[in-house]
Amino acid sequence: MNTAYSVPGAVPVAHAGVEARAQFITKTYLHLLGAIVGFVLLEFVFFTTGISNLLLGALTSVPWLAVLGAFMVAGWLASRIAHKSDSQAVQYAGLALMVLAYAVIFVLPLAIAQASFPGVIQSAALVTLVAFSGLTWFVFTTRKDFSFMGSILAWVGIGALVLIIAGAIFGFQLGVFFSVGMVVFAGAAILYDTSNVLHHFPEDRYVAASLELFASVALMFWYVLRLFMSFSSD
DSSP: OOOGGGSTTOOBGGGSOHHHHHHHHHHHHHHHHHHHHHHHHHHHHHHHHSHHHHHHHHHHHSOHHHHHHHHHHHHHHHHHHHHHOOOHHHHHHHHHHHHHHHHHHTHHHHHHHHHHSTTHHHHHHHHHHHHHHHHHHHHHHHOOOOGGGHHHHHHHHHHHHHHHHHHHHHTOOOHHHHHHHHHHHHHHHHHHHHHHHHHTSBTTOHHHHHHHHHHHHHHHHHHHHHHHHHHHHO
16 A cells, blocks of 8 residues: 555656556556466465465464564565566566465465365455455546545554554454454555555556555455354354
């Protein structure tokens, strides 16, 4: 949820012509689709070749905070690369790094869901798709600017991170209500990112725009999946 439009000298795509805006939006969502397809293909390769077992061994053999820290660093680095670099090749590298990082860390919840909760992955994916489509439709229809939510999301995100770290250190479960709150948070992030796509991203930063959207969609999928597993275990 970074603000790529803060690049010095960058002109927001909203100031461009109709054709340029349409091309930017098309490229952004095609890259988002490509990132999602890449994520799915990576998970397919991981689980069909046995790589997932190696990753599960690595993920469960180190403290969860270390995994979370590495994941956050990878995400931050990928986002920064995609936003700040003028090189298309480097921006693509940032997007690829983000997709790979998410694919690796998702192995654990996907393995648990696949083994213990049949059908939950597909249901969570469908709910995420419907929610993302609805939120995107709302922004594109109303054309509202949700950039004011940036600071709110940042503080809520920091608070959620503190709770996650505290839970990992002291061993308490955050529970269903936390997952519900994070789904709402992810939905707000999608509103914010989609609004930025329409109003604030520079015309040449469609890779960064797709990266931000992918991160928010993945966050929603993560917590929708957690919710479905929680309900299925009751």
